[in-house]
Amino acid sequence: MQLVLDRLTKQYGTKIALDRIDAVFQPGIYGLLGANGAGKTTLLRLICDILKPTSGEARLNGKNIGELGEKYRAALGYLPQEFGFYPNFTATDFLLYMASLKGLNKRYAREKAAGLLETVGLKKEQGKKIKTFSGGMKQRLGIAQALLNDPEILILDEPTAGLDPKERVKFRNFIRAYGENKIVILSTHIVTDVEHIADEILILKDGSLVKKGTENSIISEIAGCVWECRVTKQEAIHLENTFTVCNSKSEDEKIVVRVISDQKPWKTATPVPPCLEDLYMHYFHGEGQ
Ligand SMILES: Nc1ncnc2c1ncn2[C@@H]1O[C@H](COP(=O)(O)OP(=O)(O)O)[C@@H](O)[C@H]1O
Ligand SMILES: [Mg+2]
Incomplete structure (x- = not known):
């Protein structure tokens, strides 16, 4: 299975x-990273x-996806960023309704819905109305509906929005397993959502793909340019005004500032290995999330 984006x-x-x-997707996990407005949802x-x-066009196994039509949709699962729920439906009703829209067999749908509610941790709440759900519960239900047809291609737009830290970890573990033989593409502006689990990271900025590759290959771009400087508060402000600062943390009376710079930014600066968050800051420094 190969999904190709061509210009x-x-x-x-x-x-x-x-x-x-331009991009090529094969079974695996793809993290689409970018600030708000970068073009992820589009x-x-x-x-x-x-x-x-x-x-330009998108092709699945060489065929234009628009021409594949229904066949293509049958292979697809999608969690939209803005998801309209039916407040008076129960979780189960909602999944069965979505399954019928997808043309799934009723008996299969019942079993699948029950299994997915368990997977996303909503088994106990399966009979409750969606209007009583928290944001995180709705999001988990949204993820469940995207999985109803066991999609070969799973597309998730900001799937971790509204999830708490524990739910994020569970979600990552699930995706890691699912992406072993399916194409999973997920968008986020939160680096830790895709760090370490994505086989490939695509960084989208102002409508262009500015970087793509494995995490290690793309962060190597800033190897040797990430520094930690232990400074006073006053000096930290100076560094923040002069360089791209990835992070600063208090340590005793001092502040440790993580800086991106081609050259040694401070006399006592020590070089540190780059991480994906540093690369993200390198591209999106100064932009809101
Ligand atoms: N329907 C639309 N009409 C006009 N502009 C749009 C529309 N949808 C998105 N945009 C613009 O396209 C750009 C990319 O938006 P979007 O794909 O939603 O980015 P992201 O999901 O990364 O936040 C933004 O500048 C946004 O304002
Ligand atoms: Mg979006």
Whole structure:
């Protein structure tokens, strides 16, 4: 199974939201990282054939996804970023309803829905109305509906929004297993969601793919450019105004500032190995999340 994006471009009026995106997806986990407005949702909607590209195309095993139509959709599971729920449906009703929209057999749907409610930790709440659910519970139900048809291609738009730290860990473990033989593409602006679990990271900025590859290969770009400086508060402010600062933490009376710089930024700075968060800061420094 191979999904190829070939110069995929989307314009809204005169705004180029996505500019000639090239990518190849095979079974595995792909983390689409980018700040708000980078174009993540637009890209995922194009991949799901909900939006049509202005130019370029997406192909599954060599065939245009628009032409594959229903066959393509049958292989797809999608969690949209904004998900309209039915407040008066119970969790089970909702999954059965979604299963019927997907054309799944009723008996299969019942079993599958029950299993998925267990997987996402909503078994006890299966008979409760969605309007009583927390944000995290709704999000887990959204993930469950994306999995109803055991999709070969699972597309998740900011799936961890609203999940608490424990739920995030469970989610990551689930995705790690699911991505062993399926294509999983998930978008996020939270580095830790994809760090260590993504086989490949794609960094999207202002509609362009600025970086893609394995985590180690892409962070090597800033190898030798990440430093830790133990300084006073006053000096920390100076560093923050001068360099891209990835992180600062208090230690005793001092502050340890993590800085990206081609050259040694401070006389006592020590070089440290780069991580994905550093690379993200390198690209999105100064942008809101
Ligand atoms: N329907 C639309 N009409 C016009 N502009 C849009 C529309 N949807 C998104 N955009 C713009 O396209 C850019 C990318 O948006 P989006 O794909 O939602 O990014 P992300 O999901 O990374 O936050 C943003 O500048 C956004 O304002
Ligand atoms: Mg989005």
